[in-house]
Amino acid sequence: MQELDSKELRKLRKEIDSVQGRFFHLLSITVVVMLVLAAGMVLRLFPRMLWNLESLQTERLYIPQLLCGLLALVALLSWYVLEQRKNLRRTQQQLIKELIGRETAERLAAVDPLTEAYNRRYITRAIASEAARADRHNTKFAFLMIDVDGFKQVNDSLGHLVGDRILREVADLLQRTLRTSDIISRYGGDEFLVLLTDADDQMASGAIKRLQRAVEEWNSKQPIKGYAMSISCGSAVYQSGEDLTAVLAAADQAMYGNKCVAVANC
Known part of the structure; x- marks a missing residue:
């Protein structure tokens, strides 16, 4: 039997794919931001590693503050990503539930219940x-x-x-x-x-x-x-x-x- 494929079902499938795409987009942005922060921290503390510059005079007093600030930023970013992931997953589950309901309704309207052939x-x-x-x-x-x-x-x-x-x-x-x-x-x-x-x-x-x-x-x-x-x-x-x-x-x-x-x- 052919798969039911009305405009409403195609639209729902497209929205589900879009939600999945937004999640991967969010994940890729997170990875890029984390890499930039890590690179910035390394270059701030060890500039010779890339540009062969003299070491910057950084008071040891400020190093814990820099690390704490970086950790706070990472924690904030992680919380934001997790919240967005929850929202996207919730949206995806709602769309999948709606898709299943629509498919079931369309199947009941299109299929003969005795033979399971189309009506x-x-x-x-x-x-x-x-x-x-x-x-x-x-x-x-x-x-x-x-x-x-x-x-x-x-x-x-x-x-x-x-x-x-x-x-x-x-x-x-x-x-x-x-x-x-x-x-x-x-x-x-x-x-x-x-x-x-x-x-x-x-x-x-x-x-x-x-x-x-x-x-x-x-x-x-x-x-x-x-x-x-x-x-x-x-x-x-x-x-x-x-x-x-x-x-x-x-x-x-x-x-x-x-x-x-x-x-x-x-």
Whole structure:
């Protein structure tokens, strides 16, 4: 499943990275200041080390004062750095908490709770976005409409719990068989709609063949006794400027045409 990546989530991730960057910036400034103070103290007490100058006449009475002043400055700087680090860490934790909350909310709004595939609402937005991209770049993408054959009879004979398991198995099979860039959704009931990005008719046909082989392999293992999985698939390709509704309808008609052939009752 693709990672959710809305504008709000991208903004939060950017803010978290910015907080981390500010911390490293603060740390680098602290290191530079400490080095400057240390170098200044050394050169004040031992000028010959760098410039080969005569030793400065410094009353021993003032050396403890210089050291105390330097230590006080270092302590003040350390306190400031620690406070800033606490503030930055607190801000980062708040942003991470908000990010997790947003991601959870967006996931709940976009994902079907039974199959953990995307829901119809999400893929509808994804289709519109992909169509706009295809129109801009004159590219293609394809739809796969998939239906579980005889699902009503399965619910009636084996029960709804088994029916739910079958839907989860189909969704898992789609996830394992198709590309990670493809968007898989439960479109309604026992129907799944897949958006194949950057795909033509040949790639769509290849995807259907892979799915059918995966179904055959699944049936050979017989994970659900008394049930043999069967799916009907139809595909259609969107080209720049076409009517999305018509292309979706074509995929749906192709799927039902294949279903009629499979059950031989139309």
